Structure formats: structure tokens, C-alpha cells
Amino acid sequence: MSWAETLRTGLAAIRTHGLRSTLTVLGILIGIAAVILTVGLGLGTQKDVSEQISSLGSNLLIVTPGSSLSLEGLRGGFGTRPTLTRDDAEALASSVNTPDVAGVAPEKSTSLSLETSQTNWTTTVVGTTEDWPSVRGRTLSSGSFFTAADDAAAAAVVVLGSSTATELFGTTDVVGQSVTISDVTFTVVGVLADAGASDSTDLDDMAVIPLTTASQQVIGGRDRNSLTTVYVQAASTEQLSAAYQETETLLLNLHGISSADSADFTINSQDALVSTATAVYRTLTVLLTGIAALSLLVGGIGVMNIMLVSVTERTREIGLRKALGAPPWAIRRQFLAEAAVLGLAGGVLGAVLGILAARVLPDLLDTSIVVSGLAVGGSVVVAIGIGLTFGVYPATRAARLAPIDALRSE
Amino acid sequence: MAEALAAQVRSASVGTEPVIELVGAGKTYRTGAIEFEALREVDLRIGAGEYVAVVGPSGSGKSTLMHLIGCLDTLTVGSYRLAGEDISELTEVELARIRNHRIGFVFQQFHLLPSLSAWRNVELPMLYGRVPPGERRERAVDALERVGLGDKLHNRPGELSGGQQQRVAVARALVGEPDLLLADEPTGNLDSASTADVLALLDELNGQGRTIVLITHEPDVAAHADRVVRVLDGQVRSDEPSAGRRAGAR
Structure with a gap:
């Protein structure tokens, strides 16, 4: 079974359970959008701060009392x-x-x-x-x-x-x-x-x-x-x-x-101020991104959950495919492809939502959000990875089903 | 004329290389500490072009026999050769290949995928058999035409009658040109008209030289076969030409 066939079968299965797939994708989507936004917010704030500091003048030392x-x-x-x-x-x-x-x-x-x-x-x-x-x-x-x-x-x-x-x-x-x-x-x-x-x-x-x-x-x-x-x-x-x-x-x-x-005085350079300020924001960004990443993890568990339901529900289909000559790896690949497509859909839609929000939010909240291509690309890859990772167990379970047991199930 | 030719083909092939050769075959299931001997010491040879019915009440072991013959399960003891190939020692992947190439299945519950159109269902075995896409479609359409459903290519199973669904399943079983057609209670879920329909189709296929093993508990259905193997308590109790054949009534 070719990759194109596998993908077609996966897409058909996803389409058959539209609502369920949408909800699963939503879990990933929110996680990805959250990661893109928090990273963007962190980068934006860092940019604001360093701009503010550099707008003090150039090549400056700032001497303060104490x-x-x-x-x-x-x-x-x-x-x-x-x-x-x-x-x-x-x-x-x-x-x-x-x-x-x-x-x-x-x-x-x-x-x-x-x-x-x-x-x-x-x-x-x-x-x-x-x-x-x-x-x-x-x-x-x-x-x-x-x-x-x-x-x-x-x-x-x-x-x-x-x-x-x-x-x-x-x-x-x-x-x-x-x-x-x-x-x-x-x-x-x-x-x-x-x-x-x-x-x-x-x-x-x-x-x-x-x-x-x-x-x-x-x-x-x-x-x-x-x-x-x-x-x-x-x-x-x-x-x-x-x-x-x-x-x-x-x-x-x-x-x-x-x-x-x-x-009894302190001398700061602009660089020092920038690095101190951005270090604080970087820590914050890492923390927030960590929280956003947790929501991705939850999304991944959602994918696993839905894939397990799907395997259980399609036991007969799996049995039939096996009886018709599908080797275990083909079954595994089919379910992995399905999970990866769910991840991909969540990743792409999440990236779109994140980019849209990054356009709209700065006007509402008076903050800068810098959407980096790396964060967007990385998130999509991570989303597919999450789909695959959390799809492995359900797919392996499907691949291991004995054809007669699978066929007998009602 | 065609009948005579088919009979000739049949008699020529019988006695040569058997399609199925079970020797001392046994199957024991284990559930925890409990052992259940579903099948023991079965010797069975089925030649190319034969039409054999396996009959027996439920629990007799005929389903187990069908799973073994269909390579859906493996023997505990004894040996099994299918079309000359010893399959008792094969891995799961190799068994999948054998099922794909050598056996066409027809099930009581049809087992069509409801979301796929008729021709997509028929295409399924070829997806796993490395047949190129263009040829797949062509062969699927051919097979559906052979079972008289050339006009239902794009209908989904839900839009077809039971008899038509089973004919789609027969087309799916045929499409890989297997050595053996294995039908498990193929008429169990059909009304009498559809039953006659499907049995006529099997007769026709056998007439074209195809080896068929039919599992059933209905004597009327078994009467369509040339030979009836009776299974009881996990053993073959009798193996003789069918009553229908002996009477010459077909």
C-alpha cells in the first residue's frame, strides 16, 4: 500500500468521523496557537525593551547613585x-x-x-x-x-x-x-x-x-x-x-x-540593561511557553484517546484488511498516518490562528508580538510529531490484533 | 458444452497437485489453564477445481478448520500445504502475503467497508498486493462485471441489497485471481432469492475451474458442492461425494 493510498485512507477515516476529528484537532490547534503566541509575546516584549533602551541614545553609560x-x-x-x-x-x-x-x-x-x-x-x-x-x-x-x-x-x-x-x-x-x-x-x-x-x-x-x-x-x-x-x-x-x-x-x-x-554609584551600559531586561523576559517566555507546551501534551493525549477509540471501533475493518492480506506494518502505517494527519491539521490551523491573533492582539493589548518563522515551522513539525508519538500505541495495538478475533467482533 | 469442458478441466486437475493438503492437523486453544482441543488429527486433501462443502453443527470445529485453511490461524500440530507451499511455519507477514495472493474470502456478514464504494471495496486486496493504481481500477471493474454488478460500481454497500453486497464480496474475493475461494456461510444472511443468486454464481465460478471451499450448516447449500466433508467434535467424520452430485441433480 503506497503512501498516497495510506494518506487517502487516513483522510477518508478522518472525514467519516468529522466532529470527533474536529474536536481532536482543536486540542492540538489551541496548543500550537498558544505556543506561537507566547513565544511571539516574549520576543515582542524583548524587542520593545531593547528598543526603549537603545532610544536613550547611542554608546551610553548610565551612571546612577547608590x-x-x-x-x-x-x-x-x-x-x-x-x-x-x-x-x-x-x-x-x-x-x-x-x-x-x-x-x-x-x-x-x-x-x-x-x-x-x-x-x-x-x-x-x-x-x-x-x-x-x-x-x-x-x-x-x-x-x-x-x-x-x-x-x-x-x-x-x-x-x-x-x-x-x-x-x-x-x-x-x-x-x-x-x-x-x-x-x-x-x-x-x-x-x-x-x-x-x-x-x-x-x-x-x-x-x-x-x-x-x-x-x-x-x-x-x-x-x-x-x-x-x-x-x-x-x-x-x-x-x-x-x-x-x-x-x-x-x-x-x-x-x-x-x-x-x-x-556609591552604579554604572550600566545599554547592553547590560538590555541583557538584564531581556533575561527577565526570556525567563518569563520560557515559563509561559512551558505552560503552552503542556496544553500541547494534553492535545496529544486527546489524539491518543481518539485513535484508541478508532481502533476499537474499527476492529472489524482491521480484521477484514488483515484477512485480505494487509501485513501488520500496513495497518500500523494506516493508523499512524491518520494520527499524523490529525496532528498536521492541528498544527497548520493552530499556526494560522496564532498568526491571526498576533495581528489582532497588539492593537487590543498594546503589546508587540513577533511571530518568528522558526516558531511557526517548529510548531507544525512538533504537532505532526505529537500526532505520530501519541499514535504509535494505538497503531501498534491495531497492528497486533489477530485477524480472526478482529473479524468476530461485532 | 461449457459444462462438459469444465468437468473435463476438473477431472484433469483432481489428483494432481492438491490445493489444500492438511496432514494430522490439530488445533488446541488455551484460555488460562483450560485447554480446548478444537480440531484433532484432520487429514484433508482438496484438489484444484474441486467444489467442497464443509458441514457440521456449530461448535463442531468447522469454523476453526476454515480459519486454518484460510491462514487466519496456525496449526498446533500437523502440517498444512496450500498450493504446494508449507505454511505451518510462516510468520505473520508471510501469512498476510499468502492470504493476499492465494485465498479469496467470502464471509457470512459480507464484511464490506461501508464508507467505500463497491469498486473501492473490490480494490482493497490489490492495495496490499502491489498492483499499480490504473490496473487496480480496471480489474475491480472487471470483477464487478463478472458478478453482474457492472452498473453498481459507485454505490456504497448501504445502497445495495444483501445479495448484491455478497456479490460485491465475491468480486473482491475473485479480483486477486486466488487459487482458492473460501466461503464461510456465504448465504447465512440472505433471503432465498439472494441465496440462489449467490450459489449460482459460485457454481458458475467452479464451472470456470475455480477451487471452492464452502462452509455451511445447510444441507441445501452443501448440495451444490461436489464433495461434502462432515465435521463433528473436532474431527472429520465423513468425506464423500455430495448427495446432489450423486443424484446427478444440479
Whole structure:
């Protein structure tokens, strides 16, 4: 009996029991769709995160106060004494000991309410210096960024993100308008161009003011000298690790700390952030995929169940085929083909459902789903494999039936 | 004329190489500790072109004998040669090949597959006999025409009468050109008109030189055969020309 004949017989048998076959296929289908979606969701989230991190700028080191190495939590009295100051940032920018550092952007940020005569909007207010656009890789769509002179004079000038401008004024054509932050009236001097790359709108919703203005008039208090973050830009990708070393050494010297283990600051590279973030998501993805794979296993047991029923139900047919000269292997192959077809149908339909869901779900849930060809192809192969694996036992049972017993059964 | 020719063919073949040769054949079934001797010391020779009826009440062992002759089961003791081939030592795969090539089965319950059309049912043995697809269809159609069902090729068994179904089964038994046609109570589920129909078909096939072994418990049916083998309590009790033949009434 040829493979084509075997397949035809298998398909005919599946068609004869339409409802039953459909339900069996449904078990596999759901499992396959679930696997494709969870893998896609994991990949999508990883992609989102790495895009967000790379949209911070290029070749960046991110210096934050406090130590992440300490087991006791943050080290160095974060909140009691500023551990990262403007002096640190200026030293990094100007020292002869940091030849691989191309630019430094200190940031002191907090969430505050911006007010106009009409409305108000709460957003992230960032105090920084004139180098911020080049270090963070941002451009302006209108107006200009504030200057070193504005910073030195603690001028009340602000550059708005495009969404912030739209929220406050209904337009991005707002240069010259006034906005009040913490009772200080600022003049809008520029609007940032859209960050674009990421789905996240955070980068387009902010207000950037001179660091001096921020520390003296807006974000005061005990922490007036401390910085939230210092972005250090290396001159090139190749110089990133040299810049890392220089930054660490300089900051340790400035802070009078002898060992890097007791540093009161943390330096992260974008790569490190990406790998940390994606590692978390990868673990999650593996976990979820595992759960989805379990549903595939259940689907496989469904196939076995249905094939066993089919063998029992068709005992007479098996007996007859044997009497007519079907060798055991032909019977086994017939039932295996049937199981494989069930698996294949479940795999293909599951892949279609998964791909469709991957199209529709991101619009509903605000997440990215990346459907990889490997996941789709792999799932279909796995589905056939499941059909075959769980078909082996029923098929072998069918092949072993003695023809006379099989013929006698009613 | 044809009758005379067929008789000639028959007498020429009888006594030459037998189609069936059972010597000291016995079959014992074991169910746990209980042994049941279904058949013992059976010696039976059936020559080519013979038409033999095996008769006996239920439980006599005639079904066991039919399973042995049909290679559906193997002997416990003794030897069995079918068309010159010793089959007592064969594996399951080899037995399947023998059934496929040498034996055509006709069953009491017809055993047609309900989901297949008549010609697809007739095609079945050829699926396992490595016959190319084009030839399969041709031979299936030929066989159905031979049993008078040339117009029912595409009907499913459910759309045919009992007699027609059994004729499809006969066509399926014939299509592989086997050495032996083995019919197990072929008229057991048929009304008298269909019975006459099917028996006439068997007579005709025997007339064309085909060896037929018919298992039955109905004397009227057995009367169609040339020779009647009576089985009782697992043994052959008598083996003689049939009453019908002796009377010359056919």
C-alpha cells in the first residue's frame, strides 16, 4: 500500500468521523496557537525593551547613585548626602583622565505639574545641561535648546516634548508661550522632535529645563545638589569599555572610595540593561511557553484517546484488511498516518490562528508580538510529531490484533 | 458444452497437485489453564477445481478448520500445504502475503467497508498486493462485471441489497485471481432469492475451474458442492461425494 493510498485512507477515516476529528484537532490547534503566541509575546516584549533602551541614545553609560552590588541595599546614604553631583558630571566632561568620554549629560528629574492659564499637565521635569540633546540623541522640531549661558543664569526657559506641548497647548507650535512649574513661570524656547523608534510615548512627554534652574528654583530641598542620572557618552562603540573604566576610576577618586566593590554609584551600559531586561523576559517566555507546551501534551493525549477509540471501533475493518492480506506494518502505517494527519491539521490551523491573533492582539493589548518563522515551522513539525508519538500505541495495538478475533467482533 | 469442458478441466486437475493438503492437523486453544482441543488429527486433501462443502453443527470445529485453511490461524500440530507451499511455519507477514495472493474470502456478514464504494471495496486486496493504481481500477471493474454488478460500481454497500453486497464480496474475493475461494456461510444472511443468486454464481465460478471451499450448516447449500466433508467434535467424520452430485441433480 503506497503512501498516497495510506494518506487517502487516513483522510477518508478522518472525514467519516468529522466532529470527533474536529474536536481532536482543536486540542492540538489551541496548543500550537498558544505556543506561537507566547513565544511571539516574549520576543515582542524583548524587542520593545531593547528598543526603549537603545532610544536613550547611542554608546551610553548610565551612571546612577547608590550601589546595586550591595547586599544590604543601596549603599552610600542615598537621600542623606548627595552621592552623584554636578561636580562629578563636570569632572567627567572635562578631566584629562577621561579621553574616551565624548559627552556628559547630568539629569535631575522629578514629576511635576506644568500649568498654563487654560490647563495643567503632570510630566517628568528634567534638569540638565546644554549637551543633553547630543548625548541623548535628540533633535528639536522647533525653536532651540537652551544654552550654557541660560544654565549659568538659571534662566526660566523650558524645552517641551511634543506630546507635552500638545497636551498643554493643543499644538506643537508653542515657542514663546509661557508655562508655570512650581510657581516659576518659564518661557518655552523649543520643542523636541518625536523620539520615534519606540512605541512608548515617555520620551515625547517631558519638560527639559537648565540644571541650575532646576536645583535652585524648581526641585529644591535637601537633595538640591544630587543628580538622578548622569549619561556618559563614549566617543565610539569601541571606546565604550575604556570610557566605563575611566568613569569608574574618576568617580571613585572623587568620592574617596578605594574599592570598586564599595562604590556609591552604579554604572550600566545599554547592553547590560538590555541583557538584564531581556533575561527577565526570556525567563518569563520560557515559563509561559512551558505552560503552552503542556496544553500541547494534553492535545496529544486527546489524539491518543481518539485513535484508541478508532481502533476499537474499527476492529472489524482491521480484521477484514488483515484477512485480505494487509501485513501488520500496513495497518500500523494506516493508523499512524491518520494520527499524523490529525496532528498536521492541528498544527497548520493552530499556526494560522496564532498568526491571526498576533495581528489582532497588539492593537487590543498594546503589546508587540513577533511571530518568528522558526516558531511557526517548529510548531507544525512538533504537532505532526505529537500526532505520530501519541499514535504509535494505538497503531501498534491495531497492528497486533489477530485477524480472526478482529473479524468476530461485532 | 461449457459444462462438459469444465468437468473435463476438473477431472484433469483432481489428483494432481492438491490445493489444500492438511496432514494430522490439530488445533488446541488455551484460555488460562483450560485447554480446548478444537480440531484433532484432520487429514484433508482438496484438489484444484474441486467444489467442497464443509458441514457440521456449530461448535463442531468447522469454523476453526476454515480459519486454518484460510491462514487466519496456525496449526498446533500437523502440517498444512496450500498450493504446494508449507505454511505451518510462516510468520505473520508471510501469512498476510499468502492470504493476499492465494485465498479469496467470502464471509457470512459480507464484511464490506461501508464508507467505500463497491469498486473501492473490490480494490482493497490489490492495495496490499502491489498492483499499480490504473490496473487496480480496471480489474475491480472487471470483477464487478463478472458478478453482474457492472452498473453498481459507485454505490456504497448501504445502497445495495444483501445479495448484491455478497456479490460485491465475491468480486473482491475473485479480483486477486486466488487459487482458492473460501466461503464461510456465504448465504447465512440472505433471503432465498439472494441465496440462489449467490450459489449460482459460485457454481458458475467452479464451472470456470475455480477451487471452492464452502462452509455451511445447510444441507441445501452443501448440495451444490461436489464433495461434502462432515465435521463433528473436532474431527472429520465423513468425506464423500455430495448427495446432489450423486443424484446427478444440479
